[in-house]
Amino acid sequence: MSRVVIVGVGALGSHVAPLLRNVARLEIVDMDRVEQKNTLSQFHARNSVGKNKTTALQQAMNFLWGTKVDAVPHKLVENNVQQLLGGVDLVLDCLDNGEGRRTIQGFVRGNDIPCLHGALAADGAFGQVVWDEDFRIDDDASGGATCEDGEHLPFIGLVSAHIAQAAQVFLSSGKKLGFQLYPRGASTRI
Numbered sequence: 001m002s003r004v005v006i007v008g009v010g011a012l013g014s015h016v017a018p019l020l021r022n023v024a025r026l027e028i029v030d031m032d033r034v035e036q037k038n039t040l041s042q043f044h045a046r047n048s049v050g051k052n053k054t055t056a057l058q059q060a061m062n063f064l065w066g067t068k069v070d071a072v073p074h075k076l077v078e079n080n081v082q083q084l085l086g087g088v089d090l091v092l093d094c095l096d097n098g099e100g101r102r103t104i105q106g107f108v109r110g111n112d113i114p115c116l117h118g119a120l121a122a123d124g125a126f127g128q129v130v131w132d133e134d135f136r137i138d139d140d141a142s143g144g145a146t147c148e149d150g151e152h153l154p155f156i157g158l159v160s161a162h163i164a165q166a167a168q169v170f171l172s173s174g175k176k177l178g179f180q181l182y183p184r185g186a187s188t189r190i
Helices: 013-019 036-040 053-065 081-085 098-111 153-173
Strands: 003-007 025-029 070-072 090-093 115-120 127-131 179-181 187-189
Touching (some): 003 013, 003 081, 013 025, 053 070, 090 153, 098 115, 115 153
Parallel strands (some): 003 090, 090 115
Antiparallel strands (some): 115 127, 127 179, 179 187
């Protein structure tokens, strides 16, 4: 089974992981803790508030489906990127900050590792599913709260489903799908 690492299990990554539970051996990386506001837009339950996001998601997936997920409750940085991403079949970048994205991008490009980036506008105006060779890091959009009030939850789910679909297609056929999505229903394959 393919080894897939999801970096960032907030709005996008927390929904992508359950969708890929039967497709690959999953490793999830995130240093953040679940906050009450996260339960409105992320796949984290109220009883997980205060726990590390990777541990909470690992426990939820094991409880719901008996799925084994490797949880890494640390920040991905230059000092541990080799250990966390080395030798994987696919990296899914679901971060919301330029610094982390640059660390991922530098490593995957230097080691010829396929990487799919998922991105949401902080205001929920659009979402992207882009392969690394076409991805441009936008620091202006980084670090903002991503739909914390739950208003855009269906759209978050839609973008997450497109990330999971693109990953599944790649793992089964090597074909790279990308998407530009808008909450009003328009979707463009890129």
